[in-house]
Amino acid sequence: MELVFDGHNDVLLRLWRTMKAGGDPIAEFVNGASNGHIDAPRARAGGLAGGFCAIYIPSGDLILKEPDERGHYETPLAAPLTLEPALQIALEEAALALRLERAGAWRLCRSTADVRAAMEDGQFAAVMHMEGCEAIDQDLNNLEVFYAAGLRSLGPVWSRHNAFGHGVPFSFPMSPDTGPGLTEHGFELVRACNRLGILVDLAHITEQGFWDVAKTTDQPLVASHSNVHALTPVARNLTDKQLDAIRESRGLVGLNYAVTMLRPDGRDDAHTPLSDMVRHVDYLVERLGIDHVALGSDFDGATIPEEISDAAGNQNLVAALKDAGYAGADLNKICRENWLRIIASAWHE
Numbered sequence: 001m002e003l004v005f006d007g008h009n010d011v012l013l014r015l016w017r018t019m020k021a022g023g024d025p026i027a028e029f030v031n032g033a034s035n036g037h038i039d040a041p042r043a044r045a046g047g048l049a050g051g052f053c054a055i056y057i058p059s060g061d062l063i064l065k066e067p068d069e070r071g072h073y074e075t076p077l078a079a080p081l082t083l084e085p086a087l088q089i090a091l092e093e094a095a096l097a098l099r100l101e102r103a104g105a106w107r108l109c110r111s112t113a114d115v116r117a118a119m120e121d122g123q124f125a126a127v128m129h130m131e132g133c134e135a136i137d138q139d140l141n142n143l144e145v146f147y148a149a150g151l152r153s154l155g156p157v158w159s160r161h162n163a164f165g166h167g168v169p170f171s172f173p174m175s176p177d178t179g180p181g182l183t184e185h186g187f188e189l190v191r192a193c194n195r196l197g198i199l200v201d202l203a204h205i206t207e208q209g210f211w212d213v214a215k216t217t218d219q220p221l222v223a224s225h226s227n228v229h230a231l232t233p234v235a236r237n238l239t240d241k242q243l244d245a246i247r248e249s250r251g252l253v254g255l256n257y258a259v260t261m262l263r264p265d266g267r268d269d270a271h272t273p274l275s276d277m278v279r280h281v282d283y284l285v286e287r288l289g290i291d292h293v294a295l296g297s298d299f300d301g302a303t304i305p306e307e308i309s310d311a312a313g314n315q316n317l318v319a320a321l322k323d324a325g326y327a328g329a330d331l332n333k334i335c336r337e338n339w340l341r342i343i344a345s346a347w348h349e
Contacts, residue, residue, distance in 0.1 A: 007295060008054060038300055047315055052127045083134065170234070203224050225258075236256075253288065
């Protein structure tokens with residue numbers, strides 16, 4: 001079985017919702033569940049050895065638009081959030097990540113040595129990520145506290161605007177060049193991440209924001225769960241020019257399993273063949289090189305192909321990649337080693 005270290009999932013959000021509904025999120029992860037995509041039994045079954053687990057503040061007003069007769073859709077951006085309620089939810093999700101570690105359900109990793117040790121021990125290697133920084137104050141005091149708790153990766157924005165920058169909408173077809181980029185506070189956030197050793201993720205930011213980060217950061221450029229705009233022109237995907245910049249920085253793109261970002265028609269349809277995923281991987285490898293392509297599932301955050309279904313089906317993608325000719329060291333790089341190289345660089349190792 002080819003072990004996979006994954007660039008993005010929303011399991012903490014799902015478990016947080018279980019907790020708020022009065023359920024037991026620790027038992028749900030340890031013993032398994034019938035809902036969602038990731039828990040310990042399904043991760044073991046599918047060789048999902050770990051990944052970036054997002055602290056994410058849900059937007060209650062976001063409703064994805066249905067495609068029109070041409071298959072086009074444009075979902076307005078979710079409304080901005082305020083600091084105090086966002087911080088409360090973020091602290092609850094971070095506390096849940098720490099409780100899962102104390103319970104022995106997973107290992108919260110702060111170094112590549114931690115990740116490799118967890119994999120060797122058969123424990124889920126979780127890295128705390130923040131998707132959208134609504135819980136971070138403009139003076140960045142909260143950033144220091146979350147870092148101390150284990151935060152090692154963040155995306156300045158989700159697909160909504162905040163104090164640090166601007167996000168792209170869920171729209172098809174659309175360019176990622178949808179508005180302004182980083183704010184002055186956003187530039188300070190990137191510099192603080194460089195100083196602390198926190199990976200900066202470009203997955204949801206506008207194209208202008210992408211270039212703002214590129215001219216500011218001292219890290220390789222990373223889009224943890226994004227695909228190829230030339231193949232699926234949703235605003236969330238990356239243009240060839242962006243891909244070239246990622247290659248030049250020795251960065252990385254993690255393949256997003258979300259069907260809307262894989263299909264040529266951009267539709268939210270689980271009847272999406274694995275060949276669409278391989279098509280994006282092939283394009284990324286040709287444009288970036290094998291050292292700069294990885295996986296970023298978006299498990300528990302998106303509709304994924306029915307042939308994968310959940311974490312237990314992850315090896316079906318691995319098999320499709322093998323059938324497409326990826327093997328040995330190249331397959332190892334896509335499945336885990338490229339992520340470990342990137343985080344070692346971002347974390348000052």
